[in-house]
Amino acid sequence: MILQIFDWVLLPVIVALAWRSLNDRDLFRAVIKFIALGLLLAVAWVRLRAPDVALAEAAVGSGLTGALILSALVRMRRREQAATSEATGGIEVMRRVSIGILSLALFAALCWAVVALPARPTGLTEASLARLSESGVTNPVTAVLLNYRGYDTLLEVGVLLLAIIGVWSLRRGELPAADLSDRPLLLSLLRVVLPVLVLAAGYMLWIGAFAPGGAFQGGALLGGALVLLMLGGLARRVVNRSRLLRAGLVLGVLVFAMVCAITLLLTGGFLQYPSGSGGAWIMVIESAALISIGLTLGLLYLGGRPTGGQGDSADRSSSDHA
């Protein structure tokens, strides 16, 4: 009863926050509302008994995406200050109308998809739960992600790699130059939080075999740790080790593909693990994916390829002048 009341409060608040985050005149406030929206969506996923999705939504959808949008906003304001362009009224109206029509079409398609769902689930739930003991893990979500449908997850890890390649090809990103000397509290926060974040990421990876968690949730924590490092101005040495960084970024896809090849040789099936050893293969893939996902999510925050050799010497010369 109380939980039902909670749901009926939660739903309109989510819709209202989504609406306000779209049409708030102040973009900064809109971003803050978007982050709050992500947190409430995570609560909604918990209420739908999907804690795996809730973890991912809270960490990636709300936390890291929020950080990405905030840094984009800062860059936008800088550019606006440089050159204020005025959009002509007619084009602005056209743009809004076309966005509105597209959104309505998407909304209609989603409604149709929900209505078209069979009243009783006819999916593969029972079949997948029945074979869970053979998958090598006891968390059904991990079993689906890395055993039954490992192919999909391989593509997902690949999509992340493509995303960072795309961002790196477009522009260079400069590391935020934070001066920690007069902000000792930030440094002490990093000292406490960074080791805990790394530990929690490893825990997420390990617990994923039995309970909600896994490489994506752990990777989001690592990505957050990297963002904190960059905000504190401490990531210069890490980010400038370009070769190591690139190796880390492709590690997930590489190891995943190698496991594909090895299982193909051993069993003749693509990602079909030899019976009884599924858990070990899954752990190998997830460990590599954890590092790549963490690096990718963290480096996306830079918004471009970290300024390597050239930028480095420029930095040195500028610090010489100072």
Place this chain on the structure above:
Amino acid sequence: MSVLDVLTGLLLTAAVFFFVAGTVGLLRFPDIYSRLHALTKADNVGVGLTVLALMLQAENGSEIFKLGLIWVLVLVASATVSFLIGNEAYRRGQKPWTRGTP
């Protein structure tokens, strides 16, 4: 309903009080510094009481430990963030509110 359940309820009620007080302060206080002051009460005491209430319902030691860890992390993060926001506001020349200023 056991004694533990009653205690949990009491602690949660107290936590809600601090959250509400902190939120009212955030909305009604006159300047950024006093708003931060109100917010930290909600963060520290509100979350602390909630964590205590949930600890009473925990099934084993590791759950208690994880809940405690959440509280410590929130404490450290909110203290640091409050400092950073207050520090930045002070640098930008935000004057603290005093009686008499509108």
